[in-house]
Amino acid sequence: xxxxxxxxxxxxxxxxxxxxxxxxxxxxxxxxxxxxxxxxxxxxxxxxxxxxxxxxxxxxxxxxxxxxxxxxxxxxxxxxxxxxxxxxxxxxxxxxxxxxxxxxxxxx
Amino acid sequence: xxxxxxxxxxxxxxxxxxxxxxxxxxxxxxxxxxxxxxxxxxxxxxxxxxxxxxxxxxxxxxxxxxxxxxxxxxxxxxxxxxxxxxxxxxxxxxxxxxxxxxxxxxxxxxxxxxxxxxxxxxxxxxxxxxxxxxxxxxxxxxxxxxxxxxxxxxxxxxxxxxxxxxxxxxxxxxxxxxxxxxxxxxxxxxxxxxxxxxxxxxxxxxxxxxxxxxxxxxxxxxxxxxxxxxxx
Numbered sequence: 001x002x003x004x005x006x007x008x009x010x011x012x013x014x015x016x017x018x019x020x021x022x023x024x025x026x027x028x029x030x031x032x033x034x035x036x037x038x039x040x041x042x043x044x045x046x047x048x049x050x051x052x053x054x055x056x057x058x059x060x061x062x063x064x065x066x067x068x069x070x071x072x073x074x075x076x077x078x079x080x081x082x083x084x085x086x087x088x089x090x091x092x093x094x095x096x097x098x099x100x101x102x103x104x105x106x107x108x
Numbered sequence: 109x110x111x112x113x114x115x116x117x118x119x120x121x122x123x124x125x126x127x128x129x130x131x132x133x134x135x136x137x138x139x140x141x142x143x144x145x146x147x148x149x150x151x152x153x154x155x156x157x158x159x160x161x162x163x164x165x166x167x168x169x170x171x172x173x174x175x176x177x178x179x180x181x182x183x184x185x186x187x188x189x190x191x192x193x194x195x196x197x198x199x200x201x202x203x204x205x206x207x208x209x210x211x212x213x214x215x216x217x218x219x220x221x222x223x224x225x226x227x228x229x230x231x232x233x234x235x236x237x238x239x240x241x242x243x244x245x246x247x248x249x250x251x252x253x254x255x256x257x258x259x260x261x262x263x264x265x266x267x268x269x270x271x272x273x274x275x276x277x278x279x280x281x282x283x284x285x286x287x288x289x290x291x292x293x294x295x296x297x298x299x300x301x302x303x304x305x306x307x308x309x310x311x312x313x314x315x316x317x318x319x320x321x322x323x324x325x326x327x328x329x330x331x332x333x334x335x336x337x338x339x340x
Contacts, residue, residue: 008179012165012169017218017219018187019191019194020193027197043195044192046305047325050307053308060167062278093131104273
């Protein structure tokens with residue numbers, strides 16, 4: 001193993017664990033019925049929604065090579081499949097991957 | 109130690125229809141291939157998923173290594189992108205804590221907090237009585253963690269066969285899964301408002317600060333949603 005890669009992995013995992021660790025420390029003093037718990041619950045869901053919306057609208061990796069209209073159409077159809085399949089999560093996810101691979105080959 | 113009945117109940121929950129296994133597997137296949145192309149060995153790739161187990165963090169590490177960033181820069185960038193794990197932990201752990209359980213379980217199992225396992229636990233915790241929830245959670249976490257590691261190995265080995273189109277296809281699977289899962293979780297006015305406002309404000313804040321938009325957007329949206337829900 002190369003030292004710099006190993007160090008980078010260790011630094012990355014420490015930086016990640018830090019937020020989880022501090023979260024547990026804070027949790028010890030927070031009751032699930034308290035107002036602050038409900039506030040953090042809102043923060044967790046809104047931050048996740050912000051993250052997902054950002055990945056779709058302003059992607060950084062492979063997704064950025066696909067036109068945003070195609071991304072939106074694929075996501076829209078996937079959500080539609082989610083509802084039509086009575087909230088099955090496997091169909092829309094598998095569909096989105098296959099259709100986008102195909103569209104990328106077609107338009108790319 | 110760990111009650112095996114609840115551990116396995118959690119472990120097999122990834123076989124259900126709301127299984128994150130496919131979405132999670134797909135994105136770690138992409139990570140495995142990405143790390144291989146960056147020059148990681150297979151041991152290093154496995155080590156990375158094993159220790160970090162948070163997708164955006166691994167992506168940031170990969171990007172930083174590419175541009176030759178220093179270790180301090182990597183630390184700060186990863187910490188920033190994974191700060192979302194803090195509110196996620198605080199909104200999950202109080203549901204799992206019970207006086208009959210040893211504290212080391214919380215500090216060890218918080219490593220499993222990542223979007224997929226968190227969403228499953230949040231939608232299922234009521235089906236398990238409080239004193240056994242932590243073992244159930246460790247089961248879910250171990251299962252999703254294993255899927256991530258297997259995905260990384262598959263991605264690493266098959267990277268030569270994954271062309272650009274397949275990588276793009278793999279990249280959409282995870283956001284689609286998370287989005288459907290979030291829509292499924294929208295059951296109270298607070299969560300509905302949080303999700304909808306967050307999805308608007310996150311990208312909106314991108315125009316002010318691309319680096320901080322998730323935290324700014326999430327904080328403002330979540331706080332508004334909290335007050336909207338409390339007023340009801």
